[in-house]
Amino acid sequence: MTQSKWRILGGFTLAAIVIASLMLPPELEQLRTGHFAIEHFLAYFAAMCVLCRGWPRPFLVAGALRVLAVVMEILQTFQPDHTLSVLAALSSMVGAATVVPLDIFLSRPVEMKLSSRSDERLSEVTNS
Numbered sequence: 538m539t540q541s542k543w544r545i546l547g548g549f550t551l552a553a554i555v556i557a558s559l560m561l562p563p564e565l566e567q568l569r570t571g572h573f574a575i576e577h578f579l580a581y582f583a584a585m586c587v588l589c590r591g592w593p594r595p596f597l598v599a600g601a602l603r604v605l606a607v608v609m610e611i612l613q614t615f616q617p618d619h620t621l622s623v624l625a626a627l628s629s630m631v632g633a634a635t636v637v638p639l640d641i642f643l644s645r646p647v648e649m650k651l652s653s654r655s656d657e658r659l660s661e662v663t664n665s
Contacts, residue, residue, distance in 0.1 A: 543591030550584040551605070558609045559616075574628040581606060581632035589640040602633035 538546075557580070581602060588598045606629030613619045 538590075540591055543587065545591075547584070547588040547591045550587050554580055554584055554605070554609070559612060573622070574624050577606075577625050577629040578632035578635075581629045582635060585633045585636035586640075589636055589644070595637045595640045599633050599637045603630040606630050606633065 585599060585602055588602065589595045592598050607626050610621065610626040610629070614621045
């Protein structure tokens with residue numbers, strides 16, 4: 538998939554986080570899979586995985602996503618049945634930050650190997 542398609546998909550994941558955080562009706566909020574901290578961690582982990590494929594600066598993306606996690610948690614306090622949860626914000630921030638080393642050590646070397654192979658092929662073509 539091209540980088541622009543990953544960026545579009547990343548925009549959809551961010552929209553899904555905003556909708557799930559602020560606009561879900563109470564009956565859909567009851568469809569939980571377990572502890573809310575795990576849900577927050579997994580949501581931001583998945584979003585960060587998608588966003589890192591679209592943007593080449595994982596530290597910048599992780600910082601922006603951590604700010605978004607705090608802002609979303611603050612905005613949820615305006616809902617009548619929700620209180621501020623530091624654990625929810627921290628688990629979201631940790632979920633976003635966990636992907637950074639994984640992205641750097643797992644996907645970047647593969648890209649570097651692929652680019653070095655294409656550089657070798659290019660030098661073979663120019664030398665012959």
